[in-house]
Amino acid sequence: MWTNIIIAVAVLLGLAAVFGALLGFAAERFKVEGNPLVDQIDALLPQTQCGQCGFPGCRPYAEAINNGEAINKCPPGGEATINALADLLDVEPQPLDAEHGAAQAKRVAVIREDECIGCTKCIQACPVDAILGAAKHMHTVIESECTGCDLCVEPCPVDCIDMIVIEPDIRSWTWAPPVELDKAPNEVPNATDARVIATDSQTETREASLL
């Protein structure tokens, strides 16, 4: 009687120990370095580091998205980024969250150089180190590095920074994406509706009467 029980307990313990060792080995063997999904999300974000989403940069926002944050908080990326993120994460695309600002044309900061007093405040504010200059010397913006994030405008004590919209020239002009051609923003409430080509659902009025 007692030997039976002891054998039973020993067998179960032995099995559990073997399985535990196996799992421990597998955990080492299949260890995941970092989080590959965060890298993929980060690669889709525009890297303006503007912080309009409420996170201190694109990488922190990518981590937040991975943890379930909404994907529609990136005004610089606009609709294109939201759609790409929705594709990657296999969720429904949503319209841009107006709380975090509207999508704008690509802009660049320009310092009116004769008014600059050389306070270096904009240099400290720039998330991508696109402003050159030293204390009490004139500053200037490296146009190719500027992401147009607006963060340097606020700290300037003499308001000598302008955000200039980059007009498309003959090299940068492209066709507008078809989604944006045929509708004003906010006209289609649900972005998925716009993508359904054919459906057997009835007209709005019938839907409304049923509800």
Add this chain to the structure above:
Amino acid sequence: MTEYLLILVSTILVNNFVLVQFLGLCPFMGVSGKLETAMGMSLATTFVLTLSSVCSYLAYTYLLEPLNLAFLKTITFILVIAVVVQFTEMVVRKTSPLLYRVLGIFLPLITTNCAVLGVALLNLNRNNNFVESLLYGFGAALGFSLVLIFFAAMRERIAVSDVPVAFRGAAIGMVTAGLMALAFLGFTGLVSV
């Protein structure tokens, strides 16, 4: 050779685990919202079902039976299944982080998928040998995958069609599943294994 084929036909169509034996309904209703997710879940479940069917057969035949511990079979099978699921979770996390995220809670929940334990216990009832256990588990997994993927495809079409308000969501899903089960009853008598 024929009997192996019959086992496959039997588990996939005639005694389908989901629609005829009503095992594993939780992932059947839960993960069938999207075709891609359903495919990922099918792959994971196929892997777990086949492996756990074989492992539990081995554990029973070479450990429990010689030691007269047959009364420990349920707890042992659960242990085996839990380990296989954990292992699968690690592999999926390494190979496909997106699938890992999409499957979410349903991946560890394969442990409690009663089809998995059902296959292990039915193997004993049917006195399956090693190859038969392997095929029985694999066939059950194929049947599960087949039905899950069909059902997911149907639900994707239902999602864009005009369903009366009272039937939207889970209700029409249940009705569809019931109709599918009725359709699968048509295979009864095809083979008697």
